[in-house]
Amino acid sequence: MAPASARPIPVAAIKTQCSSCHLKDICLPCGLTGPEVERLDGLKFARRKIAAGEVLYREGDRFQFIYAVRSGTFKSSLMLADGREQVSGLHIAGELMGLDGLAAGKYASSATALEDTEVCAIPYAHLNELAQQSPNLQMVVARLMSREIVREHSLMMLLGSMNAEERLAAFLLNLSQRMKARGYSPCEFHLRMSRAEIGSYLGMKLETVSRTFSAFQQQRLLEVDKKHIRITDLEGLTRMFETRVH
């Protein structure tokens, strides 16, 4: 019988190095100089494939790894007291997940693959050791966490002060920018979340999400075909914000 200490983790511990990763400019090593990235290679971690619909970690699981998304998309979510799901994040390639677990030693949210994915499972303790020898690496980790705080800030703004159209526009534009930063097309992408998940994330009902998509389409801002989105009028979509006279 396997040790009960934790859920099965690195199935095949493929050794992976940051310095040769195609995501090195936007992922963990972001901001580090060449030699420092090589020092990061001292960090041994495993890659893992997670199939669509599978859960990478669950709310309450012991915090042990930070995960970097290599490919694919994840959502993070929490269970509400009444059993409903609240989506709290969307993570695409090059982004990190799990930082929220540090506070209490347990993940504060669950991460679910929205398509077939691959992640790097970075042992936090090991990363920490390394960071102790490198002030810059330490700074990078701290900055990543701070970035997460800022990210949530802006989502709060969104939830606190925008109407349905503004929320969806903000969501799409944010995603568009992140896609662009990763070399993908900023104007055409596949939404991996369902209408219900988008709604949960943005604080509106799935019907409203659907209606808002339709409205954008009629305004010729988007072409929507189920989960496939094409932004046809980026400026128009951006104007959704400034048009907040109310």
Next chain:
Amino acid sequence: MAPASARPIPVAAIKTQCSSCHLKDICLPCGLTGPEVERLDGLKFARRKIAAGEVLYREGDRFQFIYAVRSGTFKSSLMLADGREQVSGLHIAGELMGLDGLAAGKYASSATALEDTEVCAIPYAHLNELAQQSPNLQMVVARLMSREIVREHSLMMLLGSMNAEERLAAFLLNLSQRMKARGYSPCEFHLRMSRAEIGSYLGMKLETVSRTFSAFQQQRLLEVDKKHIRITDLEGLTRMFETRVH
């Protein structure tokens, strides 16, 4: 003429030590053992008094200090594109502010004193040096940041999925718990925010905040006299959540 490098900071650099602070169990040293707290005493920082209405730091200011609230209350807020203010946090004694500045080297929000206050201005660079010698201290700092992430998470939940009564109840109960943890009465306190500020924070209009207070009062959950709040039925207020059948 004073050097233009930064805004005037420590007026009188009173040397302050964590080990003898009455807030040591809930503030920065929280979770550290006795000897480690003493090591924290190597950290020299200044206390500063901030008068009601004064701004401690502004959105965009260069990030240099983390601030610990010694006494009084702060709000943090951002300016929206249209010039309105969005309140993003409330900070009471023993809590830290400014962590959001690490991401970009500039504060992502402004901090304003809601009454006469006193803070410790902790130079982040110095804290960092110290942390490099003490894994535990490093862990504490990381945990503080993660805690911030979790805090925002829960506010997002609130904004995303609660109605007006639930939001205000959640806000009051959260504040109540924090007061309690600091040895203050959990059931009677002075709200330092105006109705408009509370509304901004909770994503509702000031009129709705006012009406909801009145409703709670009629339900005999609270006694409200302007900014003075007395919770008369803590369980009832808590039930506001579970009663989310809709």
Next chain:
DNA sequence: CGCGAATTTGAGTATCATCAATTAGGGTGG
């Protein structure tokens, strides 16, 4: 091809925002 799930769309409604008027307080100056 057929079933179940996801999405779209419609109609009616509840909640909260807006507009507006009134009251209460806190601070200032006569």
Next chain:
DNA sequence: CCACCCTAATTGATGATACTCAAATTCGCG
């Protein structure tokens, strides 16, 4: 010390936005 003013808060009336319930349609998968 009181009158006055400006701001904050309360309360009411009305309306817009987004939710609920419901039905029709499409999609994806076996």
